[in-house]
Amino acid sequence: MDLHQPILQWYADHRRDLPWRHDDCSPWGVLVSEVMLQQTPVARVLPVWLEWMERWPTPGDLALAPAGDAVRAWGRLGYPRRALRLHQCATAIVEHHDGQVPTTEATLLTLPGVGAYTAAAVACFAHGERTVVVDTNVRRVQARTVSGVALPAPSLSRAETDLAAELVPADPATARVWNVAVMELGALVCTARSPRCTDCPVADLCVWRRAGRPPYDGPPRRSQGWEGTDRQVRGAMMAVLRAADGAVTLADLAPACPDDELRRMRCLDGLVSDGLVEPVALGRYRLPA
DNA sequence: GAACCGTGGTC
DNA sequence: TGACCAAGGTT
Numbered sequence: 101m102d103l104h105q106p107i108l109q110w111y112a113d114h115r116r117d118l119p120w121r122h123d124d125c126s127p128w129g130v131l132v133s134e135v136m137l138q139q140t141p142v143a144r145v146l147p148v149w150l151e152w153m154e155r156w157p158t159p160g161d162l163a164l165a166p167a168g169d170a171v172r173a174w175g176r177l178g179y180p181r182r183a184l185r186l187h188q189c190a191t192a193i194v195e196h197h198d199g200q201v202p203t204t205e206a207t208l209l210t211l212p213g214v215g216a217y218t219a220a221a222v223a224c225f226a227h228g229e230r231t232v233v234v235d236t237n238v239r240r241v242q243a244r245t246v247s248g249v250a251l252p253a254p255s256l257s258r259a260e261t262d263l264a265a266e267l268v269p270a271d272p273a274t275a276r277v278w279n280v281a282v283m284e285l286g287a288l289v290c291t292a293r294s295p296r297c298t299d300c301p302v303a304d305l306c307v308w309r310r311a312g313r314p315p316y317d318g319p320p321r322r323s324q325g326w327e328g329t330d331r332q333v334r335g336a337m338m339a340v341l342r343a344a345d346g347a348v349t350l351a352d353l354a355p356a357c358p359d360d361e362l363r364r365m366r367c368l369d370g371l372v373s374d375g376l377v378e379p380v381a382l383g384r385y386r387l388p389a
Numbered sequence: 390g391a392a393c394c395g396t397g398g399t400c
Numbered sequence: 401t402g403a404c405c406a407a408g409g410t411t
Contacts, residue, residue, distance in 0.1 A: 140395090142406090145407090176397080177396075178397085181395095181410090213408090216408085218407085237406095286407090293400070294400080323403060326396095335394095391411100394408105396406100397405105399404085400401105
């Protein structure tokens, strides 16, 4: 009647061989992977992570590079502000942490782009700290196996965090495996769309499955729009800037939003104030130096 | 708390 | 086909 042994055994048998899980992966490699994996699937992260690690094996290496290089090397992972924040992480680590990725959650939280999840994940996976890692996979596995509902609510609740905390084993080394094992189960078996309950090590214990897998019955989960959003325009502009060698002109950026100059300029201003774009001369822009 | 922030794959 | 989703964070 306990989730732990079956899930830990399942993980030992089915876990993916991902480079950031290797024993010889540095804390920096773990941090980079966790930021890249925010809202981005493993398959797309893999090649970019490998390139980053080869190019910038330590925070010091990235800190020496122009921020724009990080943004360009980010490629099409999406949410390019993450690349900028990773560059800011590198600078902060060099300046304030002797070039070493911080080990405690509290200190990790002070880094740009590092929130509750990433701080807990890095402290645990990179440094072996016993933390409570709660991501979308953990939330979904808990929602089904323990709470008996199809999906977690749109926002993380205190009750979920408390439950996750109770489930984390006391021994730090076991806690580390547990945290990654639950995430892996959510990623490979207990998936959002079509859960593969026949492959699940805790199917017999799962409250949701025992109840006949009732459909989601909670507050509506709004999906974000895309057509006609600023995000679409910003993305198109960043694609132009990544592809360019140096600076581009306003005319080069116009196709990103051909029918609305006002919005086009607003989006460009937004990118500049975000630090993703740098004005260099009259009407010329480039990725930040 | 709600809105915003990219991109591409999936069923 | 298109809505939904992916190891979230910031404002």
